[in-house]
């Protein structure tokens with residue numbers, strides 16, 4: 001396989017992941033850096049990928065720690081592993097925040113299922129739950145969550161690609177410019 005093929009196959013796989021229930025990249029780890037310089041990781045749903053622009057879209061509650069951390073420091077890493085593809089992807093990049101009321105947030109909200117909308121209507125993530133919320137599956141009207149719904153757009157500037165293989169593993173490093181153009185690529189030892 002040529003390095004250009006590594007690049008295109010990785011991004012095609014990522015682009016298909018949000019609509020492929022079998023893909024290991026449907027759920028990815030989003031890693032940010034907190035106020036103390038500590039790495040913080042959490043699983044999120046990969047909502048949309050623009051493979052040409054090297055963009056990944058993630059939805060979250062703007063009251064969450066990740067939103068606060070990324071507001072302070074937009075540098076992030078995304079890590080995923082797909083068992084069927086036998087590939088690990090480690091993407092480095094920058095996150096742009098699209099707060100409630102922003103065009104992209106409005107558009108994404110409009111397309112969400114009612115149940116998903118309702119998950120944004122409860123108390124702040126990490127806060128103490130109130131009794132009513134603990135005893136009820138519906139924590140508020142759908143529309144209530146819109147005020148807290150934000151979109152994170154992750155722009156990749158590099159990809160560390162690792163394939164588990166027999167007889168040997170393979171690993172490649174790929175760099176992108178701010179327009180998503182592949183600017184450098186090389187094989188490295190796994």
Ligand SMILES: Cc1cc2nc3c(=O)[nH]c(=O)nc-3n(C[C@H](O)[C@H](O)[C@H](O)COP(=O)(O)O)c2cc1C
Nearest residue numbers: 027042043044045059060061064065066067125126
């Ligand atoms: C399978 C799975 C999918 C998740 N998807 C999301 C998501 O898309 N967005 C999100 O904000 N949190 C998602 N979560 C919850 C986060 O992992 C995390 O617990 C929560 O957002 C609080 O993280 P924070 O305090 O670092 O902001 C998901 C958790 C699991 C287990």
